[in-house]
Amino acid sequence: MNEQRTQAYLNLINQLLSCNDGDEPRILQENRELLDEGLVQVMVAVAQQYENAGRENEARWLMNMAQQLAQALGLLGEETTATANTPRDYLNFLMKTLLKISENRNPQVIYPFWEQNLDKLDDNLAQILDSWTREKLRQIIREQAYSIAVYIGNFSNLICQFPLGDITTHKEIAITGYEIALTIFTFEAFPQEWALTQFSLAIAYRNRIRGEKADNLERAITAYQEALKVYTFDAFPQAWARTQTNLGTAYSDRIRGDKAENLEQAISCYTKALKVSTFEAFPQDWATTQYNLAAAYSNRIRREKADNLEKAITAYQEALKVRTFDAFPEDWAMTQRNLGEAYRNRIRGDKACNLERAIAYCQEALKVYTFDAFRQDWAMTQNNLAVAYRDRIRGDKACNLERAIAYCQEALKVYTFDAFPQQWAMTQNNLSIAYSKRIRGEKADNLEIAIAYCQEALKVYTFDAFRQQWAMTQNNLAIAYRYRIRGEKADNLEIAIKSYHNALQIYTKDSDPLNCLQTAQNLGILHYDQKQWQQATEVYNIAIEAVENARLEALNPQDRQEVLSNAIGVFHRIVQAHLNLNQPEKALEYIERSKGRNLVELITQKNLHPQGVSQEIIAQLNELKQRVVNEQIRLQHQSINQKLMQSDNLTPYVQDHSYLKEYQQDLDNFIAREIKDPLFSLTQKVEPIPFTEIQELTDAETCLLQWYITGEKIIAFVVSADGEIKVWQSSEDDKNQFLDTFNNYRRLYYSENGKQEWKNQLSNLLQTFADILHINDILALIPDTCQRLIIIPHVYLHILPIHAFPINKNQILQDKYDVQYAPSCQILQKISQTFHHSDFNKLFAIQNPTKDLFYTDLEVNILSTFFTEPQVIAQDNATKNAVLPHLKSSDNHCYHFSCHGSFNPVNPLESALFLANKEPLTLDEIFELRLNKCRLITLSACETGMIDINSISDEYIGLPSGFLFAGSPSVVSSLWTVNDLSTSFLMIKLYEILFNENQQVSVPVALKTAQNWLENLTIEELDKFLEQYQPQIDKHLALLQPEQRPLYKESLKLIKQRQPHPFISPYYWAGFIATGV
Known part of the structure; x- marks a missing residue:
């Protein structure tokens, strides 16, 4: 067959494939000079190429066309469909075939003989082959059996590729031949031949036309797995890679089993194949495997969806290199x-x-x-x-x-119900969604059309045959009925609810959490809008469990945070629904499930220890756990930076999780090897805190004040020891006014005038916040017996000094109650459970490392005298290299940082305390510390208490979170850029109160007392305070340069001009808060 003739055949084939239905006879008539046996052979060859490439519909169409053409040309003979052949005829044909194959298995020798005997290539031949071989094997010796198995294997290979006759039957004959060969080629006797036959059998089953597709794929997978018992990476690397690739494709197509697990298996197979199929050695195989891997990542259900798609994009782009x-x-x-x-x-x-x-x-x-x-x-x-x-x-x-809509209609010119039912159904679904959203035309008409398209799609997408697509269509149908205008509203909603529930049969929280979340969220909104509060809470609970499962699939904290943030509306609505049902305790539980989950999990796992093992094993376990946490924080930091750096936002960004996986595997291996406690597991889900345990944080004199900001309102919960929860809810106008005031507060704070206007307006702003939040109405809900208030802020409220909100003309909140802060109830519970240290005599302090804070030297010199074992690293000596070893292996009880600090609102993990040479000790580095004997961290620096208010999931990312994780139960930090002199006075008084043997007060009470003292300090009292510490002041002044000493006197002179209370402005004292126990 010459090249020009072959090209003419290919052109004709392309015309036939691309023509409109019904045009085929005209095209064949116009090209009748090409209608011959050569065309049939080229059609079959092209069909085989399409089949190998996974384009099964085109392959099947071409084979049917080739068969019809062969019959019309008389190539099939007149007896093709006759049944007059006797068993002897079939047996003679089989013997001649096997003899020819034994002499020469070239298709050019075998296929002409078969063309003359197409009437015998039917199911009867498969039966004759099976019965003759089994009988023959009883009569012959092993060596003869081997030869027969070889001939039958070659026969099966050839008939799989034979272009004429009924290709459906050909595959059945081939499968029979392979299965017969396997009775001779056993694993024990002939392992290589056995493996090759298993591989061929797998291909035959994967491409099989008869039988259930699901059954065929199961048999293909089993055969591939059998082949891999021989085709190992070390012994047969190319065959191993080829089998892994084919097994991956079978898993990608698999119908049975868990879809998510099937895709994981496919990804694993493709990844293994790439160890051999490299770009340099096998570029085409490499490109094909990259393409298959990309498709698997695109469809992947497990892990973080965003990361999967980045990997898919990268793999597709790799494939395009070839x-x-x-x-x-x-x-x-x-x-x-x-x-x-x-x-x-x-x-x-x-x-x-x-x-x-x-x-x-x-x-x-x-x-x-x-x-x-x-x-x-x-x-x-x-x-x-x-x-x-x-x-x-x-x-x-x-x-x-x-x-x-127009593009869908174009697609339907090819995708007809008869020719391509699955693609037709897919297009019906796409049309349904488009009409549901359509703007032009009558809305009522559009929705009717959308419903009709969904119902059409369901003719193909049945529950039994295409469960995922069935669920997707049910979801689309539910959306259309939810908004339907025609018909009875109640009936439409009933159908919508039923359709959503149908979809949730497939989209479960365990197997497909993201689709489960979306479907349950839509169903929950439907119930919520109808004020069906109980049904709404039940469905939203499913959505939240799906969110929590999806979070567990994410590899780093940033991805987990994004999963929760994307579903925050579910939490808002379930909280409101429970409040509407008068179930505030349930509302509070769900609030806790939405707050600071990453920190809760990190602290929980850090403090989780097995029973019955030595301290040496515990130490090794802690080191391995810390290594995993450090890598997770590094990846989170990297992820945030990458998003800030990407200019076009189109370049795929795939994080390298190899170290995290390696560290996690090392940890898992260590646990499996060294720890025998059957109840110990670091991978277990951290259960949310129930209300009974929230209530245990209170007592007769202690109440909780939990805040929560939703899309519509601000809510405050007051929890007391008697179990009663009282709730205050703002109006939407109050919430909007609060946001406006908050934005103004931030605008003034970050203005270019050195925050002067913000300082001037601070008192008025705090009053405005108190009024908008109706603080006195909330306090009226607190029992009279309450003396201590644990405040749990939410998002924006974390960076406001709630303790300094005015409650009347002469009082602020902390005048009425002792106030402490906590990121969440569960975090407070966790750090309370691990706080067992009462010692408070060993100090580690960082003193003025940048040498530009005049009063910090005095501050540290004085407060260090309260401790029996102080250790101070001052000024130039406080380098990062000098400080970090002390922080990582120290057993001090108090750590005092008197230095500069800064909060980075763009990337909170880069928030830092600044050491000598302005070297930053960043938040991600603080997470690496172990302060196991620490009782108090004092951050006498600027902005050390600020957190990421852009975290929709309220993850509480800031310097306090790092120190809480590092082991401190209590952190004193600042909410703004603080004044050096007033801060020094405040800190000295704080420690003076803590060391007052007559009081024995907690850190929050000591801070409150110190703040009240500074706020109300008179000039006369200031003089007495300075006189009390005059020896230390004189010593400090003596160390200063002569030109610096007048600055001290000048600053005191300026202070004394602010009569009668120089520090009465909340700017000087209200910025410090006590977080934790």
């Missing part, structure tokens, strides 16, 4: 199209940019996938464009939706 437009145009186009789909689904980066990129990739694919040349691929690309335009952000929304 799959270029010039060298492999079809593969290039297919990869372009799928890359577009990955960008359409992408979570990271700018959504609008991602969608534009998705559209561009699809349009690139259409340079190859034309309607005339590649009809099916053209249709699939039309579908992808439809979805991209449906979701498009740029351009006119109404126009985009019209284009989406």
Whole structure:
């Protein structure tokens, strides 16, 4: 067959594949000079290529066309469908076939003989083959049996590829032959032949037409796994890689089993194959495996969805290094199209940019996938464009939706119900979504059309055959009925509810948490809007359990935070629904489940220890756990920085989790090897705190004040020891006014005038906050017996001095109660459980490392005298290298940092305390510390108590969280840039009170007392205070340069001009808070 003739055949085949239904006879008539046996052979060859590439619909269509053409040309003979052949006829044919194969197995020798005997290539031949072989094996010796097995194996290989006749039957005959061969090629006797036959059998089952698709894939997987018993990486690397790739494809297509687990298996197989199929050694295999890996990551259910899509994009782009437009145009186009789909689904980066990129990739694919040349691929690309335009952000929304509908209609020119039922159903679904969202036309009509398209899709997407797609369609149907205008409202809602519940049969919180979350969230909103509070709470609980499962799949804290943040509306509504049911205790429990979860888990796992092991094992365990935490924090830091650095937001960013996985594996191996406590597990889910345990944080004199800010209001919960919860809820206007005031507060704080206007207005701002929050109405809910208040702020409230809110003309909140703060009830519980240290005599202090804080030297010199074992690193000596070893292996009871500090609102993990040479001790480094005997951390520096108020999930990311994790039960920190002199006085008084043997007060009480003292300090009392510490002051002045000493006197002179109370402004004292126990 010459090359020119072959090209003519290929052109004709492309015409047939891309023509409209019904045009085939005309095209064949116009090209009748090409209708011959050669065309049939080329059709079969092309079909085989399509089948190997996974394009099964085209392959099947081409094979059917080849068979019809062969019959019309008389190539099948008149007796093709006759049943007149006797068993002897079949047996003679089989013997002749095996004899020819034994002499020469070249298809050019075998296939002409078979063309003359197509009437015998039917199911009867499979039966004859089976019965004759089994009988023959009883009569012959082992060596003869081996030869027969070889011939039968070759026979099966050849008939799998034979282009004429009924290819469905050919595959059945081949499977029979392989299974017979395996009775001779046993694992024990002939391992290599056994493995090769298992591999071939797996391919035959994967491509099998008869039988249930699910059954065939199970048998294929089993056969591939059998082959791998021989095809090991060390012994047969290429065969091992080829088998891994094929096994991965089988797992990707698998119908049975858990879909998520199947995809994990597929990813594992592809990843293994890449150890052998490298870019340098096998570029085409490498590119194919990268493409398959990308597809698996795109569909992956487990782990963090955003990260999976980044990996998919990266793998597709890798494949394009080989799959270029010039060298492999079809593969290039297919990869372009799928890359577009990955960008359409992408979570990271700018959504609008991602969608534009998705559209561009699809349009690139259409340079190859034309309607005339590649009809099916053209249709699939039309579908992808439809979805991209449906979701498009740029351009006119109404126009985009019209284009989406038009693209779907184009796809249906190819995707008919009869020819491509699955793709037809997919397109029906896409049309349904587009019409549900459509702006043009009558809304009522659009929704009816949307419902009709969903119902059409369900003709193919049945529960038994396509469960995932069935669930997706049920979800779409529910949305359409939820908004339906025609029909009875109650009936529509009932159908919507039923459809959502149908979808949740497949989208479970364990197997598919993200789809479960979305579906349950939509169902919950439906109940919520109908004021069906009980049903809403039940469904929202499913959504929250799905969120928590999805968080566990994420590898680093940043990803976990994003999962929770994306679902924060679910928490807002379940809290409100429980309040509407008069169940405030349940509302409080769900608030706790939404707050500071990363810190709760880190502290829990850090303090989790097995029973019955030595301290040496505990120490090794702690070291391995800390290594995992350090890597998680590093990845979180890296993730935030990467998002800030990306300029185009289109470049995929895939974090390297290899070290985290390695450290986690080392930890798991250590636990398995050294720890025999059956109840010990670091991977167990940290259970949320129940209300009974929240209540245990209170007593007869202690109440909790828990704040919560939702999208509509601000809520305050007062919990007392008697179990009663009282609730205050703001109006929406109050909430909006609070946000306006808060934004003004921040604007003034970060203004360019040195915060002077903010300082001037601070008292008025605190009064305004107290009024907006109706602080006196809330205090009226607190029992008269209460003397101590534990405040649990929420988001913005974390950085406001609630203790300094005025409650009347002459009183602030902490005048009425002792106030302590906590990030959440569960974090307070965790640190309370681990606080067992009463010693308070060993100090470690950092003193003025940048040498520009005049009064900090005096502060540390005085407070260090209270301790029996003080250790101070001062000024130039306080370098990072000098300080870190003390912090990492120290057993001090108090750590005092008198230095500069700064909060980084853009990347909170870069918030820092500044040591000598302005070297930062950052939050991520603080998480690495172990302060196991610490009782108090005092951060006598600026902005050390500020946290990330942009954390929607209220993760409490700031310097206090790092020290709480490091082991301190109590942290004193500041909410703004503080004054050097007033802070020094405040700190000296704080320690003076803590060491007053007559009082024995807690840190929060000592801080409150010190603040009240500073606020009300008169000039006369200031003089007495200075006189008390005059020896230390004189010593301090003596160390100063002569030109510095007048500055001390000048500053005191300025203070004394502020009569009668120089520090009465809350700026000087209210910024410090006590967090923890």
